[in-house]
């Protein structure tokens with residue numbers, strides 16, 4: 001018997017990961033801090049320039065957004081304009097970068113020493129830098145880790161040896177929980193080099209648990225020159241060089257000691273709205289492996305994944321895996337664990353055309369039942 005667990009944002013929220021609503025405040029706070037340390041006005045920051053031009057965010061709103069970083073206790077007055085939606089910001093950047101379109105010249109100016117000041121041309125590489133700045137704030141919001149989650153630790157402890165995991169989440173709470181239980185995460189993407197905090201190859205011969213991260217991960221970095229993906233299973237962003245994850249460089253396709261010749265690494269965090277997976281071959285592999293795990297499994301368990309309408313890539317993958325199961329005259333046992341309960345379960349039933357079991361609304365309770373079941377399984381499980 002083999003099971004596949006598909007974990008969405010609801011699972012990580014239950015495990016204590018920051019919510020998506022925390023990302024824009026984190027980005028604004030970081031941008032303000034960088035301007036302060038460089039003694040430059042915030043209007044010279046390119047993330048601010050982009051939000052100002054594309055989303056109409058002014059200086060006061062930007063500062064108010066940064067104040068929300070510390071959480072609801074610091075909430076500013078109710079009349080303040082709402083923060084732009086993080087996924088809209090990332091999606092707008094991704095579409096413009098992939099289509100080669102431009103937002104034009106920014107209204108705010110950047111300083112140019114000894115010459116006239118000019119705006120940012122918000123196209124191409126400048127947009128890529130805005131994107132990098134935004135995503136490095138996300139990494140900062142999650143912290144370098146290893147953050148722990150007792151819910152995920154209990155979940156991993158209750159898994160069977162043949163279980164496989166798929167997730168749309170970027171956070172590494174689950175990855176670190178697996179490592180803390182002396183099992184090695186296998187992301188199943190090649191070429192990928194695993195590095196620990198000291199940038200040494202990680203050759204621990206621990207039992208491996210497949211974890212397919214469909215939208216990338218906070219602890220992966222991609223070299224756009226040699227196409228290598230670096231992964232660090234103990235810390236977010238890999239490898240860590242200096243203090244700024246934003247400027248990490250590839251030491252495989254250039255001399256290790258000369259950072260001036262090394263290519264800048266990119267975060268591997270893909271927005272679900274525009275899945276640019278196929279630019280990074282390793283992500284394509286992740287999707288192939290995830291689909292094959294689903295196609296071969298006897299049981300599918302969805303946790304905190306509500307089948308959002310903008311995730312057509314996931315829907316299409318589920319349908320391909322379902323078609324494979326049907327052509328072998330199989331039908332996986334399907335369970336949905338979701339806070340929304342019946343409405344989400346019926347979405348799954350309508351999509352897949354199979355019966356869907358109620359796994360309850362509380363992930364923690366479901367994990368408790370999993371742990372109890374662990375002892376009721378046939379003896380072969382406990383002996384392996």
Ligand SMILES: [Zn+2]
Nearest residue numbers: 223226250253
């Ligand atoms: Zn490289």
